[in-house]
Amino acid sequence: MKPKRIIIKEEYCIGCRLCEVYCITQHSPSRNIIKTYKGKGPKPVSGIYFEEKGSTSFAIQCRHCDEAPCVENCLTGAMYKDKKTGMVLHNKKRCIGCWMCVMVCPVGVIKIDYKEKKIVSKCDLCIDSEFPACVEHCPNEAIELVNEEGKKIEK
Amino acid sequence: MAKAKNITEFIIERDERRCIKCQACVRVCASDVHSYDDESQELLSDNSRCVGCHFCEDICPTGALTIKRNPSATKDNAHWTRDYIYRIVKQSTTGGILLTGMGNDKQYKNYFEHMVLNAAQVTNPSIDPLREPMELRTFIGRRPDRIRYEKIKENKYILKESISNLLHLEIPVMFSAMSFGSISLNACKSLAKAAFLSGTYWNTGEGGMHRNLYPYAERAIVQIASGRFGVNTEYLERAAAVEIKIGQGAKPGIGGHLPGEKVSEEISLTRMIPEGTDAISPAPHHDIYSIEDLRQLIFAIKEVTSYKKPVGVKIAAVHNVAPIASGIVRAGADFVTIDGIRGGTGAAPLVIRDNVGIPIELAVAVVDQRLRDEGIRNQASIIAAGGFKTSADIVKAIALGADVVYIGSAALIALGCHLCQKCYTGKCNWGIATQDSYLTKRLNPDIGAERLCNLLKAWALEIKEMLGGMGINAIESLRGNREQLRGIDLTETELKLLGIKYAGEAW
Numbered sequence: 001m002k003p004k005r006i007i008i009k010e011e012y013c014i015g016c017r018l019c020e021v022y023c024i025t026q027h028s029p030s031r032n033i034i035k036t037y038k039g040k041g042p043k044p045v046s047g048i049y050f051e052e053k054g055s056t057s058f059a060i061q062c063r064h065c066d067e068a069p070c071v072e073n074c075l076t077g078a079m080y081k082d083k084k085t086g087m088v089l090h091n092k093k094r095c096i097g098c099w100m101c102v103m104v105c106p107v108g109v110i111k112i113d114y115k116e117k118k119i120v121s122k123c124d125l126c127i128d129s130e131f132p133a134c135v136e137h138c139p140n141e142a143i144e145l146v147n148e149e150g151k152k153i154e155k
Numbered sequence: 156m157a158k159a160k161n162i163t164e165f166i167i168e169r170d171e172r173r174c175i176k177c178q179a180c181v182r183v184c185a186s187d188v189h190s191y192d193d194e195s196q197e198l199l200s201d202n203s204r205c206v207g208c209h210f211c212e213d214i215c216p217t218g219a220l221t222i223k224r225n226p227s228a229t230k231d232n233a234h235w236t237r238d239y240i241y242r243i244v245k246q247s248t249t250g251g252i253l254l255t256g257m258g259n260d261k262q263y264k265n266y267f268e269h270m271v272l273n274a275a276q277v278t279n280p281s282i283d284p285l286r287e288p289m290e291l292r293t294f295i296g297r298r299p300d301r302i303r304y305e306k307i308k309e310n311k312y313i314l315k316e317s318i319s320n321l322l323h324l325e326i327p328v329m330f331s332a333m334s335f336g337s338i339s340l341n342a343c344k345s346l347a348k349a350a351f352l353s354g355t356y357w358n359t360g361e362g363g364m365h366r367n368l369y370p371y372a373e374r375a376i377v378q379i380a381s382g383r384f385g386v387n388t389e390y391l392e393r394a395a396a397v398e399i400k401i402g403q404g405a406k407p408g409i410g411g412h413l414p415g416e417k418v419s420e421e422i423s424l425t426r427m428i429p430e431g432t433d434a435i436s437p438a439p440h441h442d443i444y445s446i447e448d449l450r451q452l453i454f455a456i457k458e459v460t461s462y463k464k465p466v467g468v469k470i471a472a473v474h475n476v477a478p479i480a481s482g483i484v485r486a487g488a489d490f491v492t493i494d495g496i497r498g499g500t501g502a503a504p505l506v507i508r509d510n511v512g513i514p515i516e517l518a519v520a521v522v523d524q525r526l527r528d529e530g531i532r533n534q535a536s537i538i539a540a541g542g543f544k545t546s547a548d549i550v551k552a553i554a555l556g557a558d559v560v561y562i563g564s565a566a567l568i569a570l571g572c573h574l575c576q577k578c579y580t581g582k583c584n585w586g587i588a589t590q591d592s593y594l595t596k597r598l599n600p601d602i603g604a605e606r607l608c609n610l611l612k613a614w615a616l617e618i619k620e621m622l623g624g625m626g627i628n629a630i631e632s633l634r635g636n637r638e639q640l641r642g643i644d645l646t647e648t649e650l651k652l653l654g655i656k657y658a659g660e661a662w
Binding site: 009011012013014015016017018020021022033034036037038054055137139140141142 | 172173175176177178179182183213214216217591592593596597599601602
């Protein structure tokens with residue numbers, strides 16, 4: 001099954017990087033923006049890569065490839081493809097920090113969490129909540145969630 | 156003498172308990188107000204650069220920013236207010252004309268706020284628009300002087316009169332002329348798409364029509380102004396109607412000037428001028444010095460478009476507006492657009508914007524009366540423009556005699572504009588009045604069009620409620636129906652000019 005995907009409309013990306021802010025907040029224990037940033041606990045690494053050159057910018061997340069090289073190359077099976085949703089997910093417990101996934105990712109959207117050494121961070125389409133936080137909070141709808149047929153999903 | 160500094164109009168208050176140092180404000184501010192100091196790891200704000208557009212305040216994810224008026228006070232002086240003092244400071248520094256954007260911000264009497272509407276009680280029933288049909292459909296164009304028909308047999312008639320092509324609107328509100336150049340292509344696209352979806356019209360302004368807007372051309376009124384930018388046969392044929400612009404409410408008697416740095420490749424192609432050259436619209440049309448000259452241009456356009464499209468004339472509301480409008484109708488115009496003193500602009504000299512012209516309420520009333528008195532009201536529609544800010548203003552303008560209302564500033568506010576009046580700098584943070592590719596992408600035309608459609612939908616509902624209350628079920632029955640208006644706090648002269656009675660006077 002093909003997963004839901006986040007598509008990029010770089011012509012409307014205003015470069016505010018709020019997608020990263022909300023990604024970090026969503027993956028923090030408190031899910032409270034001020035507590036996440038100003039609290040004492042560790043701050044998660046965002047699953048978004050932000051690219052900018054001149055007046056063009058965009059945010060890119062895991063594409064959840066149909067044939068995902070990161071899954072094929074994972075030694076321990078920490079990176080796996082969810083059979084139900086088709087999403088590429090990461091099981092932190094099994095991850096040994098070999099970073100093969102980082103090496104092979106064709107779009108370069110898997111991030112190393114240097115603080116926790118062995119763990120990588122990537123987009124999980126906010127599986128724990130109803131809707132991806134970055135899409136919900138993008139002020140200019142420059143990222144959209146689409147279903148298997150490529151149709152926009154509204155919150 | 157102390158060195159003249161930038162005048163600080165606004166103070167940015169940053170709540171340190173809420174600021175998470177995400178630096179979104181640093182990245183989005185086109186005026187370079189905010190900066191991040193790596194050494195002290197602090198966010199700094201240069202208040203003197205702030206124009207008060209509120210973009211950072213809106214984008215801040217934690218609501219840590221508040222833009223406040225600078226409380227620094229000069230000694231209270233009813234005559235020499237802070238505004239006038241700083242104007243002199245600025246001009247004695249630069250030696251130039253003060254420029255500004257958007258509409259007149261001075262406290263002229265707003266006649267709409269001195270007119271109240273009627274409602275039906277006992278002697279005639281009010282209508283509930285949610286239960287009964289209510290018509291806002293409006294037509295713009297020339298109506299025949301009489302209707303001739305022929306009876307063929309019982310209950311069967313043929314219309315013998317030829318009816319000219321009329322513009323067909325589902326709501327008596329249109330988007331006024333804003334050129335590609337004065338506003339961004341995304342802003343034009345938002346307006347065009349919204350007009351297309353809502354069954355009304357948008358206006359190209361004097362900037363030609365960009366090829367990406369061709370899909371919305373059937374809902375476009377194209378403008379011919381003194382610079383004649385972008386005008387060719389296809390431009391005229393593609394549109395629904397043509398408007399000759401003589402003047403603009405924000406700057407009557409003044410031409411336009413799009414600086415060369417804004418004339419990008421796309422604008423140069425659309426306006427048909429070389430890239431990087433100043434686009435200067437002269438103050439007058441140099442081929443129109445009289446009503447007879449205007450008639451020649453109107454009929455030249457009608458010839459080109461095979462008499463299929465309404466041709467109108469837009470003038471600023473000035474002292475002699477009624478006789479001028481009469482002349483325009485007699486010159487063959489199918490509609491007359493009148494732009495009042497509160498009309499907006501992308502750039503105008505401050506003194507002109509604030510001091511020239513007359514309010515639209517009075518202009519509409521006197522023009523409608525004059526055309527009626529002369530028996531030529533049917534020959535042209537009246538379009539009112541200039542500072543319409545609520546649906547009630549629209550209802551009142553129509554009761555005074557306007558056919559349709561143009562909204563410009565209200566439409567831009569729907570797109571994000573916060574009326575900072577800095578359109579002329581080309582650094583619009585909301586991506587509206589700018590051509591900077593970093594800023595124009597901030598206006599997503601899909602979101603923009605949706606917001607404009609929502610505004611029109613909301614106003615349509617409100618207009619229907621007001622009509623229903625008056626016991627009227629079609630906007631046509633309100634047009635020029637001044638008995639539905641009563642004045643409050645107005646002088647004899649004002650009542651006479653508006654053609655309305657004082658509150659308390661019965662029919």
